[in-house]
Amino acid sequence: MKKYLSLLMAGVLAVSVLGGCSSAFDDGSSSSAAAGESGGAQTQAGTAAGGETSQAAGGSNGGAATKAAGSNVIHIPEHDEFRTLDCQKDTEFYVVPLNIYDRLVECEVVDGVATIVPSLAESWDISDDGLVYTFHLRSDVTFHNGNQFTADDVVYTVERMMNPATAAVNTDFFSMIKGANDMLEGQADGVEGVKALDDFTVEITLEVPFAPFLANLATPSCSIYNRAATEAAGDQFGIDPAVTVGTGPFKAADWVLNDRVTLVRYDDYFKGPAKIDGVELIQVPDENTQKLMYENGELDIVDLSSSTSQLAYFMGNDAYKDNLVTGPEAGNYFYAFNQDMAPTDDVRVRKAISMAIDRQTILDQMYSGAGHVVNSMLPDGVLGSYEAEEIPYDPDGAKALLAEAGYGDGCDLELYQKTNDPDALAINQVVQSMLSQVGINVTIKQMDEAAYLSERKEGKLGMTRAVWWADFNDPDNFLYTFFTEKNTKVRSLNHKNTDVYQWLEDGRKMVDEDERMELYKKIDMTMVQEEAAVFPLFQMDHVVVVQDWVKGFQIPWNGWTDTSYYNVSIER
Amino acid sequence: MLKYIAKRVLVTIPVLIGVVFLIFVMLSVVPGDPLTVMMGEKIKVDVIERLSETMHLNDPWYIRFVWYLRDVVLHGDFGMSYKLMRSVSSLIANAFPKTLMLAVTAAVLSWIVGIPAGIVSAVRKNSLVDHLFMGFALCGVSIPAFSVGMLLQNIFNGILPVSGFASPIHLILPAMVLGWNAAGTIARLTRSSLLEVLEDDYIRTARAKGLAPLPVILGHALKNSLLPVITMMAIQISSLLSGAVITETLFSIPGIGRLTVDAINGRDMPLLQGTVIFTTTVIIAGNLVADILYSVVDPRIRVEGGK
Numbered sequence: 069m070k071k072y073l074s075l076l077m078a079g080v081l082a083v084s085v086l087g088g089c090s091s092a093f094d095d096g097s098s099s100s101a102a103a104g105e106s107g108g109a110q111t112q113a114g115t116a117a118g119g120e121t122s123q124a125a126g127g128s129n130g131g132a133a134t135k136a137a138g139s140n141v142i143h144i145p146e147h148d149e150f151r152t153l154d155c156q157k158d159t160e161f162y163v164v165p166l167n168i169y170d171r172l173v174e175c176e177v178v179d180g181v182a183t184i185v186p187s188l189a190e191s192w193d194i195s196d197d198g199l200v201y202t203f204h205l206r207s208d209v210t211f212h213n214g215n216q217f218t219a220d221d222v223v224y225t226v227e228r229m230m231n232p233a234t235a236a237v238n239t240d241f242f243s244m245i246k247g248a249n250d251m252l253e254g255q256a257d258g259v260e261g262v263k264a265l266d267d268f269t270v271e272i273t274l275e276v277p278f279a280p281f282l283a284n285l286a287t288p289s290c291s292i293y294n295r296a297a298t299e300a301a302g303d304q305f306g307i308d309p310a311v312t313v314g315t316g317p318f319k320a321a322d323w324v325l326n327d328r329v330t331l332v333r334y335d336d337y338f339k340g341p342a343k344i345d346g347v348e349l350i351q352v353p354d355e356n357t358q359k360l361m362y363e364n365g366e367l368d369i370v371d372l373s374s375s376t377s378q379l380a381y382f383m384g385n386d387a388y389k390d391n392l393v394t395g396p397e398a399g400n401y402f403y404a405f406n407q408d409m410a411p412t413d414d415v416r417v418r419k420a421i422s423m424a425i426d427r428q429t430i431l432d433q434m435y436s437g438a439g440h441v442v443n444s445m446l447p448d449g450v451l452g453s454y455e456a457e458e459i460p461y462d463p464d465g466a467k468a469l470l471a472e473a474g475y476g477d478g479c480d481l482e483l484y485q486k487t488n489d490p491d492a493l494a495i496n497q498v499v500q501s502m503l504s505q506v507g508i509n510v511t512i513k514q515m516d517e518a519a520y521l522s523e524r525k526e527g528k529l530g531m532t533r534a535v536w537w538a539d540f541n542d543p544d545n546f547l548y549t550f551f552t553e554k555n556t557k558v559r560s561l562n563h564k565n566t567d568v569y570q571w572l573e574d575g576r577k578m579v580d581e582d583e584r585m586e587l588y589k590k591i592d593m594t595m596v597q598e599e600a601a602v603f604p605l606f607q608m609d610h611v612v613v614v615q616d617w618v619k620g621f622q623i624p625w626n627g628w629t630d631t632s633y634y635n636v637s638i639e640r
Numbered sequence: 641m642l643k644y645i646a647k648r649v650l651v652t653i654p655v656l657i658g659v660v661f662l663i664f665v666m667l668s669v670v671p672g673d674p675l676t677v678m679m680g681e682k683i684k685v686d687v688i689e690r691l692s693e694t695m696h697l698n699d700p701w702y703i704r705f706v707w708y709l710r711d712v713v714l715h716g717d718f719g720m721s722y723k724l725m726r727s728v729s730s731l732i733a734n735a736f737p738k739t740l741m742l743a744v745t746a747a748v749l750s751w752i753v754g755i756p757a758g759i760v761s762a763v764r765k766n767s768l769v770d771h772l773f774m775g776f777a778l779c780g781v782s783i784p785a786f787s788v789g790m791l792l793q794n795i796f797n798g799i800l801p802v803s804g805f806a807s808p809i810h811l812i813l814p815a816m817v818l819g820w821n822a823a824g825t826i827a828r829l830t831r832s833s834l835l836e837v838l839e840d841d842y843i844r845t846a847r848a849k850g851l852a853p854l855p856v857i858l859g860h861a862l863k864n865s866l867l868p869v870i871t872m873m874a875i876q877i878s879s880l881l882s883g884a885v886i887t888e889t890l891f892s893i894p895g896i897g898r899l900t901v902d903a904i905n906g907r908d909m910p911l912l913q914g915t916v917i918f919t920t921t922v923i924i925a926g927n928l929v930a931d932i933l934y935s936v937v938d939p940r941i942r943v944e945g946g947k
Contacts, residue, residue, distance in 0.1 A: 151724065160682070232690075235695075237679060237691070240684055240687070252690075326899070327804065327894050350892075353889050356790060356793070357891070364798055364802075366803075517677060517905060519671040519672045521677055521683070522676050558685050
């Protein structure tokens, strides 16, 4: 009897395994089937690759990843799973929104300068007082579901963002529009400042002038949605690719959670169809695995600036010399000081720390020199950037300043970072040893990311290495983010200069461009040079390695990892 | 027997409630909230304040604990993941088959390799083969999964897929990583247990009556020596089923382990509670199966009434 029982249990186990087997792989095969429909993901699988790769591909029955070679689809690794494809509800993952939606305007590099160019809006007029923006929309744009794009979709997009029921996290991108906050607070059913004048003209009125408004509209968060499709999709919008509809060059085709998101070409794209059949965004959290897959030909483009542990390998290897694509990042690395904590509450100590750190050496040794030292919060290429006075490397001067501040015998300093940030750890350790030369005894404190962010939000985090990349091309995006009264606490800077708080509010409302840039220069110099609230380090070059067959890949104006793959093609 | 099983199943209920309670207490002590993590560098205080209110993140933990229990017990609703914006039960249902496939492959691999290796080692005690097998087993037990994984990835790169979960072929390397570790334990246990049994009187009797060595080992000794091995197998399976975090990350396998780690890192309370309840259940079930198997293999042991 017992024997039969054990046989029965073994049988149950076997059946459940088989059941598990089929359901476990169903996902994988459906994803490759979706890519197949797009025309070509599965064609010639593994034939053009090296012998070893095609061997692996030949042996697998659903391995979309191993079939990279030979197809007209590009394969990109991703570190972390996307939260949603709805960019009103997410602040982090923009690669899919950049490829499946469009904005009214876009920011592109034209003749080496980041410029606002028409997109869904053909042209626009701005009233003299800077309050009323009238957009003339294209009449030849369709959404992926076939619906025509009209002014009503723009109205809908703004109102959806500000609708409290949406629970959007990017409300600040539209909150300067007249009446937007009323809707967010539940006091109005719509946004007063957005009106469709006719099918292809939309008028947006601001509460007060907001100079960076156009640049702001070019951010992924301001992607335009279709009223009919988005309303019908409800809470599945952004989650179920089938109902996540935009106007962009690619359609969301499939999303296998923690495995991959598949985008396929949208043939009726208003700027003309893309040259590739699609994009596969594959979850590969481990950076060494990304390297191996690239070498196998399973990945077409790997962003080394976000997989920094592999940067030295590719940059130091002559075989990849011609495969590296670089471009400046519109962003800075810097150290942020907390002015509520000793010893960085003393400006002399902050300046001494800045003078004791040899930035050029760090850049050369750690980042293969891929970037340059900066002395301002405004990186080159961003509106308002200027030639700032150099912060000297002067250990003796640093010692003198420390003595003046009463720390002649040295002092203790805590340097905070996240545990899962090897890049920060590496630079922090170098800084630790440089600061010990002038008598500052640094302790590196590592915290779990959630704890780190929560302490920082409360203004309680000590000195940290920070990074900021531009959302939109305007100095406001750099300075407002760190130095307003509210933000300086949230970023654990706690600077007390009330003039700067006021100037930042004034700067948003100024219409005269030259006057405005002068003001931002003044703010930057006050914060960086005079008060040393932050210590700018580098503006890095963004480095990406692409396969020989990938053509037309460019670093976007802001140097982001997330970019549009519309202009990329595959030529073998 | 049935009474015993029913009792064991009922006991799991307070255990599960206790585990969820602990998670609530721990997460309320640890700093960090899901919205702040989600927004990261792009933090906006106004948005966090507004959404914390609608998501009930400002309520005290014991209030949220009571609501959570109510939803789970009355509606079978495990909530929505903050990070992945999907129902927790659908996320687990989606991830489990992958973990199951990996766990079963690894376990079967470890039995096929581990048990024979243990037998041979015991029979040829202190021989070269014994040392070789036990050295291999020791490496399996002691080398951490991430180094074995990276080693295998580098060796087999280009021959076998090193990442993803699209086909059975993708299972080979991660199953080898997990299987080696499990095989090491199994081999060592089989060896020591078999050696012990081989000293017993009845084995000497069997030999004395002139039986050939092989039937003595396979027919008489092995059956009795496998008792602890079976227990270990059941425990291993249940721990493999709760997700191999490092292996799943290294090989990009979207299983339970990765889900749990993501949940912890993102302070995704509903998802974490869901995965913890799930893995606790699996482990309790694994132990229960081990106990039952034990009595099936060795009829002398009666589970009923603790006699």
